[in-house]
Amino acid sequence: DAGITQSPRHKVTETGTPVTLRCHQTENHRYMYWYRQDPGHGLRLIHYSYGVKDTDKGEVSDGYSVSRSKTEDFLLTLESATSSQTSVYFCATGGGTQNIQYFGAGTRLSVL
Amino acid sequence: SQQGEEDPQALSIQEGENATMNCSYKTSINNLQWYRQNSGRGLVHLILIRSNEREKHSGRLRVTLDTSKKSSSLLITASRAADTASYFCATLPGEGAQKLVFGQGTRLTINP
Numbered sequence: 001d002a003g004i005t006q007s008p009r010h011k012v013t014e015t016g017t018p019v020t021l022r023c024h025q026t027e028n029h030r031y032m033y034w035y036r037q038d039p040g041h042g043l044r045l046i047h048y049s050y051g052v053k054d055t056d057k058g059e060v061s062d063g064y065s066v067s068r069s070k071t072e073d074f075l076l077t078l079e080s081a082t083s084s085q086t087s088v089y090f091c092a093t094g095g096g097t098q099n100i101q102y103f104g105a106g107t108r109l110s111v112l
Numbered sequence: 113s114q115q116g117e118e119d120p121q122a123l124s125i126q127e128g129e130n131a132t133m134n135c136s137y138k139t140s141i142n143n144l145q146w147y148r149q150n151s152g153r154g155l156v157h158l159i160l161i162r163s164n165e166r167e168k169h170s171g172r173l174r175v176t177l178d179t180s181k182k183s184s185s186l187l188i189t190a191s192r193a194a195d196t197a198s199y200f201c202a203t204l205p206g207e208g209a210q211k212l213v214f215g216q217g218t219r220l221t222i223n224p
Contacts, residue, residue: 004154031210042200042216043155050210058211090154098143099204099212103154 003027004104006091012110019078021107023091025071029102031095032074034058034066036087037106043090049074050095081111118201118215126223131188133218135201136181142204144177145212146186149198158199159186191222 005024013019023032034046035058045058047066055066063085065077078085088108094101119134135144143162147155161168161177161184168175174187188195198219202212 033211035214040216043214045211045213048211092155094212095210098160099210100145100157100160101155101202101212102157105154106152 004091004093004102006089006104006107008107009105010108012112013081014112015082016080019081019109019111021076021089021091021109023074023076023104025074025091025093027093027102028071029093029095030071031093031099032068033092033094033101034064034074034076035090035092036060036085037090038087046076046089081109083111085109086111118199118218120218121216122219122221124221124223125191127191127193129191131191131195131220131222133186133199133220135184135186135215137184137201137203137213137215138182139203139205141179142206142209144175144184145202145204146173146175146184147200147202147214149200149217151197155200188220191220193222193224196220196222 003026007022033048035043037043044060046064049055049068067075088106090106091104092101117136145160146158149155159170161175172189177184198217200217201215
């Protein structure tokens, strides 16, 4: 978890409300990633960023948007939360030729 | 879709025994990585094996890779209670790729 801070760590929200999760890194890594983790599905990539203002979709991007205005910050937004977005969200940094990734501690999100 | 499929999904052994987990994947890879996740925490990188390597060691960890069978195994020798965690394989599909594809993980329990 060193060098990567996710906030909040826990959040409960209602269906239809917007939610923003924040990831902050001190490692100066170029690449940042957002994953969701659900039982039976492992980790699935939502979106990733390869630089400031450079982002791309992962395999489960519907209903999510991201922004990266600074190297150290990567935001994940659920524009209108749904119960299917109840999950644990992980931010990771990495990249390079081997792409070893470093993970934050996660955010547990419950959408009621 | 999940590139890595892990087997078994859960494994319970006695302290001191060896633990073996397997990972199969579908497409060609640049490297394969193993991560550990303790309960309630983020993933931590354990070991990486390149596509042109067959075996790699790190402490009590031994990883093998068989690219002809598109499979890898992680062996933990002389297990300890602290090894209780979930273990995930992740593949980097192709040189220059920047997205890891994670398997669903193996839940390992070490009984005292």
